[in-house]
Amino acid sequence: EWWALRTIWDKGLLYKGFKVVPYCPSCGTPLSSHEVAQGYKTLKERSAIVRFKVKDEDAYFLAWTTTPWTLPSNIALCVNPEDTYAKVKAADGCIYYMGEALLDTVLGSLAKEEGEKAYEVLMTMKGKDLEYKEYEPLYQCAADVVEKQHKKAFFVYCDDYVTMSDGTGIVHIAPAFGEDDARVGRKYDAPFVQLVDDHGKMKEGTPFAGMRCKPTEKEMKEGAVSADPEVLKELDKRGLLFAAPKFEHDYPHCWRCNTPLIYYARESWFIRMTAVKDDLVRNNQMINWIPKSLGEGRFGNWLENIQDWGISRNRYWGTPLNIWECPDCGHQLSVGSRKELAELSGKPENEKIELHRPYVDNVVIPCPKCGKDMHRVPEVIDCWFDSGAMPYAQLHYPFENKDLFEKEFPAEFISEAVDQTRGWFYSLHAESTLLFNKPAYKNCLVLGHVLDKDGNKMSKSKGNAVDPMDALNTFGADAIRWYFYTNSAPWLPNRFHDKTVTEGQRKFLGTLWNTYAFYVLYANIDEFDATRYTLDYEKLAVMDKWLLSKLNSTVKAVDESLGAYRIPEAGKALEEFVDDMSNWYVRRSRTRFWAKGMEQDKINAYMTLYTALVTIAKAAAPMVPFITEDIYQNLVVNLDKSAPESVHLCRFPEADETLVDAGLEAKMDEVLKIVVLGRAGRNEANIKNRQPLAGMYVKAKEVLPEFYQDIVRDELNVRKVEFKDDVREFTNYTFKPQLKTVGPKYGKLLGKIKQA
Ligand SMILES: [Zn+2]
Ligand SMILES: [Zn+2]
Structure with missing residues (x-):
């Protein structure tokens, strides 16, 4: 895997970015999605509708946020490119930009007197028309950070995650504190502004230094200051707070310590999958997906909208990320093999070192730029990357088994359940594309999930789960497989x-x-x-x-x-x-x-x-x-x-095709059919098989040879079988007009039809 990561690094596709995770500022740790799901509580809070001054224009964007403490880290606003926005002159004397559909909700209360109009629409436009429109930074502290990063900020982004269901149709963007914010931010190459430290405190340099962004009640009693109301007060003082409506929402809390979680960006390593999107799509077209719809649909769509792959984890166990970093000049390098590790560190014994933590962390490499000691970055890599490394890592390719690997790769066939679309199916495909630019497997059979007998998802809590070992013991493995x-x-x-x-x-x-x-x-x-x-x-x-x-x-x-x-x-x-x-x-x-x-x-x-x-x-x-x-x-x-x-x-x-006799099979099939029909006939007439019958007639184009007739006679206990193509003599029809059907059509003729 070090070889693979090094190869990806050499292609310039491995980079350090950040990733927004649910984070407990008190425990100092990110929480997984199922941990987050355990701790939702209803909170009553104040949101903020804020005036963002449009640059070089006497007007404001009205933007809404439920987390005022993120406003000092604001670097952009975002609108939905397809929705309609309006520029209005409001009764409070200001000119605003906001979503047209929400004008009445947000501005309606500005009409103080009966008959007074709350606002007057000056013009309307699509969200797309507002893209790149600039505004003045809300806080100087954010502008300072942006300045240092030599990046452009404080303009309008477009993304369709913005809706007209609440707020103003314009949302404030702080990529350090929201998954969507970070994603949209990447699209516009946003600077990274994170004015909250990892204890959940506002950083020095903000007007709110030391305040807490989401303190618990207990912490408040002990003297913590909550940033939210202070931010609102401060904005109000500057005339930038349009309103601070109260609202109620379910907010995640830490299941360990009950602290409200914050969404918080942590440094993370990414593989730039967006750069190889075309290859991913093309290689996918070479795979035979069963069913086809999955490869084109679910997997294909996933590739079409591919995001960069966050591969690092802040854990102890796992494959250590093979990047060494210089604390002084920031130089980074990637180590691709044991041999290289020994050479770069200047210590031959490092070729034999245990490559996991903590041992590998002790390896120091002198910085080729400034000579200082470089250390390995603390991250390990996600085990999904391990799963995608299976084809080459299991053979220790390219250090060993080169021929064998080349002979066996890509795999003829893999199979897993449908939930692996973004898991193993993807990790294999991604790494194979990055390293070899071809698919990792030729055929992929995707399995559906097993449900209970009524079609519900099996779950332990509902008690409808079947223990596979019980089922195997009861029915046997073959029976379960066959099923x-x-x-x-x-x-x-x-x-x-x-x-x-x-x-x-x-x-x-x-x-x-x-x-x-x-x-x-x-x-x-x-x-x-x-x-x-x-x-x-x-x-x-x-x-x-x-x-x-x-x-x-x-x-x-x-x-x-x-x-x-x-x-x-x-x-x-x-x-x-x-x-x-x-x-x-x-x-x-x-x-x-x-x-x-x-x-x-x-x-x-x-x-x-x-x-x-x-x-x-x-x-x-x-x-x-x-x-x-x-x-x-x-x-x-x-x-x-x-x-x-x-x-x-x-x-x-x-x-053995020489033993296949289609004519013979067809004749025997006919015998079987005759026997089945004959038995049914006996049943219907209530005549037991024991009782011999004189003969039977079979409607058929051809007469079956004597041998087959014997079987029929024997099976059905009849003395004679006669084949006839024309069976009219055995049937007689009587016609009785369906009066309801015929009536409306022939009306007066009915009497005559009946007679006929
Ligand atoms: Zn906690
Ligand atoms: Zn250096």
Whole structure:
């Protein structure tokens, strides 16, 4: 990873910026989003509507903020480029710019007398027209900081996060104290002004030095001064406070110490993903996403709106960031290998050093610019970067295994759940694009989440979560796997339902196992050893040829489906074959296994069923690894010590097209259809199968050969089967006009129609 970061550094894509995080000034630590979610409380506070004097114009922008303490750090205002703004002359004598939709709400109360107009619209414009319009800094302290950074500030930004739902339609921007502020600020290359220290106190140089931006009540009692009211007072004194409306909001508090949190910028390292956006998008188009919509939609959109990647964390554990910094002249360098670390530090023993904290922090590098001691920056890198480093880091590329890496990269296939769109799918793609400018994987199968049987998200607190170990113990791993393969397309959310699991278990696994058990039972009685016989196609009965044809068609279908990531389709093909094998082949051929001695016909039946069982075990092995291994061990390894020792070491079976006889399969399909219909007919007429019938008629274009007719006669217990294409003689129709339908159409003719 040091090699990777160094490569990215050399491309000028790794930089130190800042990141706004929820922060507890009392604990001095940032909080994660789920920590923040634990501590919301309702606060009643005063917001501020502030007059920002437009530069070189006798007018003001009216901007709104809920956090007056951030105003000394103001460096910009922001409007929505698409919304309409108005320049108005208000009843208080001032000229204001603000959102048109909010004029009445904000200015309405200025009308003191009946009939007096609160304001008069001078002109309207789109937010976009206000972009780059300058105003005078609200506080000199901010202007001083901006000056030092040689950056431009105090003008209007545009971004569509600004809404007309409250405030004035113009928001104040302090990039050090808001995520949106920071994001928009990056767009306009904003200076960094943070006039609050990490204890939540206003810094020296502000008129509010030492005051607290969000003190607790306890701290107030102990003498802390809250900055908010003081800022309002100070602005009012200068005539810049338009109003300070009270409002109520849910505000996050620290779950540890109950202090109100502040949004606070902390130094952070970023990778400039925005610079490689086109590469990210182009490489994404080379990936086969399953389903396609995810790659184009969710992932594609994410890449289209890509932000720079914050990769550093202020933690102890983790991969140390490989940047050394000079405290004196600010020079920075990135170390790309152990060897380089030893060379730069001038100490050969550093090549063998433990690269984690605290050891690596002791390595000092003399500054090539000024000779002072450079130290490693304190940050470690985010483990998401680790996850994206998997393809090259696992092989210690480029220091070892260069050939192997180049052979294996990009990966043929990866799969994870949909929540990894911005996680692993992205970290792999991002690093691969940065380092190799190609995709990290060729095929990506995205899984949907598992829901409860009613389609709700599983959660421990709701009590609808299924413990996977319980489910595995109850149903077995194969049954659970089979359920997930066959229940729905993998990318759809999956409703987990016990009944569906047992249904699949019964229909597929149970049937497969019973067929296998049938074979084993008779093979044991006959001491039949499949290795001593061959399958002699010419000698086989039609039923045998049919099963082998079906078998090879199935193998082909499964292979093709799996190759195209059509998982439920592969499962369905296997399930249908096992059903045919058990409920048709074995049922029709049972007596052949009961025959005395070991005549050719019996050998044929044994060998056909044996071949089908072993082949289908191999074809189903990737999906149901345990039952197929059992079958394989007993049927193959038991007899042939030279066979691969596990079904999972066998090659996937190849369909033998010479054994596929489409005509035969079609005829047998027809027989099956006739039998199913015949049984239904008997049911409807309430005539049991035991009771023989003289004959049956089948409407069909062609007459089935005698062999198949035999099966039908036998299955349905009828003496004669007659095929007819023209069945008019069996049907007679009576017409009875639907008066309601015919009535309105033919009116007077009705009587005659009835007679007819
Ligand atoms: Zn705290
Ligand atoms: Zn230096």
